Amino acid sequence: MDYSFLCAYAIGMYLSGIIGERLPIRLYLTVGMLCSGLFTCLFGLGYIYNIHSLAFYIFVQVANGLVQTTGWPSVVTCISNWFGKGRRGLIMGLWNSHTSVGNILGSLIAGSYVSSNWGMSFIVPGIIIAAMGVVCFLFLIEHPNDLKTMHAQTSSPLGTTTCKGWNGANGQKAMYLQYTHGGLQSGDQEPLLCRENGGSGRYPVHQVVVVKSESEPSAISFMGALRIPGVIEFSLCLLFAKLVSYTFLFWLPLYITKAAHLDAKTAGDLSTLFDVGGIVGGILAGVISDKLGKRATTCAVMLLLAAPTFGLGPTVAMLLVCGGLVNGPYALITTAVSADLGTHKSLKGNARALSTVTAIIDGTGSVGAAVGPLLAGVLSAGGWDQVFYMLMTADFLALLLLLRLKEH
Numbered sequence: 001m002d003y004s005f006l007c008a009y010a011i012g013m014y015l016s017g018i019i020g021e022r023l024p025i026r027l028y029l030t031v032g033m034l035c036s037g038l039f040t041c042l043f044g045l046g047y048i049y050n051i052h053s054l055a056f057y058i059f060v061q062v063a064n065g066l067v068q069t070t071g072w073p074s075v076v077t078c079i080s081n082w083f084g085k086g087r088r089g090l091i092m093g094l095w096n097s098h099t100s101v102g103n104i105l106g107s108l109i110a111g112s113y114v115s116s117n118w119g120m121s122f123i124v125p126g127i128i129i130a131a132m133g134v135v136c137f138l139f140l141i142e143h144p145n146d147l148k149t150m151h152a153q154t155s156s157p158l159g160t161t162t163c164k165g166w167n168g169a170n171g172q173k174a175m176y177l178q179y180t181h182g183g184l185q186s187g188d189q190e191p192l193l194c195r196e197n198g199g200s201g202r203y204p205v206h207q208v209v210v211v212k213s214e215s216e217p218s219a220i221s222f223m224g225a226l227r228i229p230g231v232i233e234f235s236l237c238l239l240f241a242k243l244v245s246y247t248f249l250f251w252l253p254l255y256i257t258k259a260a261h262l263d264a265k266t267a268g269d270l271s272t273l274f275d276v277g278g279i280v281g282g283i284l285a286g287v288i289s290d291k292l293g294k295r296a297t298t299c300a301v302m303l304l305l306a307a308p309t310f311g312l313g314p315t316v317a318m319l320l321v322c323g324g325l326v327n328g329p330y331a332l333i334t335t336a337v338s339a340d341l342g343t344h345k346s347l348k349g350n351a352r353a354l355s356t357v358t359a360i361i362d363g364t365g366s367v368g369a370a371v372g373p374l375l376a377g378v379l380s381a382g383g384w385d386q387v388f389y390m391l392m393t394a395d396f397l398a399l400l401l402l403l404r405l406k407e408h
Helices: 002-020 025-048 054-082 088-113 120-139 144-155 222-226 231-260 264-292 295-309 316-342 354-382 384-402
Strands: 160-167 173-179 189-191 202-204
Touching: 002 025, 002 054, 002 354, 025 054, 025 120, 054 088, 054 316, 054 354, 088 120, 088 264, 088 316, 222 231, 222 354, 231 264, 231 295, 231 316, 231 354, 231 384, 264 295, 264 316, 295 316, 295 384, 316 354, 354 384
Parallel strands: none
Antiparallel strands: 160 173, 189 202
16 A cells, blocks of 8 residues: 555656646645645544455555645745755755654654554544645745735735736736726826825826737746756656665664564654654755755765665664665755756746656655665565665665766
8 A cells, every 4th residue: 555655656746746837836735735634534534434445545545645746846846936046955954854854743643543543643644734734825925026916915005906917937926016096087197196195296097918928938848857957867866765765764663673672652753763863964965065066966975874874773873874864865856956956057047847847856756765665575574684785775876876967
């Protein structure tokens, strides 16, 4: 069932970025979060209503995987709209810590119910994400220009009207103000200044027709995004990096249970240290890459240092260090690198590529996320050493893919 979710997520991600580039981010993200909450709760309700149909659970997982693809391209695009490239690594490293915080909270919630009522392990997170979807709809501001629009509306003189124009980037509406105070005067004249200010000047009123510029950039195509320098290399690198990360995410609690002979709840709690290390690693990767101006080099060094930590045993130090070195490159590629490539100089200022580029990179990485846990399940039958050899190989391949990106 995990595999069905990850496969659906990987396939859906390629389409999600293209769709998200053409729709308002706030609405697209809200619908995705509400649907994700619905399907997550449905999975948990299977326990409460004693449903034993495998087809039901696979359907719910596939549907959930598809709707959750609305999230990552949308949020990366939104954050990129607000922050420039100068300190993008640090800002996105801090922001991206939410993924590890979510993993930690999810593990703690699931661990608290897994032995008594596992259905609540899904219902509670489902309610949380649906509630956050409502918060997103009410308060998310997609772009700084939206604040200017709202300010223009609230500060416009009495009697002005707002005319909506064509769809802008990400479906945002361009707003135009047209003075209509008092209607048309004799001789088609209107007061130049507001009457309450004592203005008496007049200006001629003309019919204005706003025509969409032919040069307005359109959303980038899938193949156009692939041709951006570095997209293919970073996408394949993330495939192997995410393979390693998700194998730890799915199998670490079981490995701790077997290796350290702990109960399921204690093993789940201990496995959250991997994500704690991931928070520090993501921030550190962002800071270093900002200082050096070399995203690929930062990722390569961290991947090189990560391999020796695999298989050292489920100690606190190993979990923290390994989590930082594994999730650092993963976090950097899915955030700052995706944003950099989505605003690459080859696009000549076209800002309507962020969502598509982010989806391609994360979608390719999600293929690794689907394959890694599956391979671990097969190889673990021959001993955990086989799993760690597989993780080292994937780490080495991710490193190789970055070696040719010297300019990054």
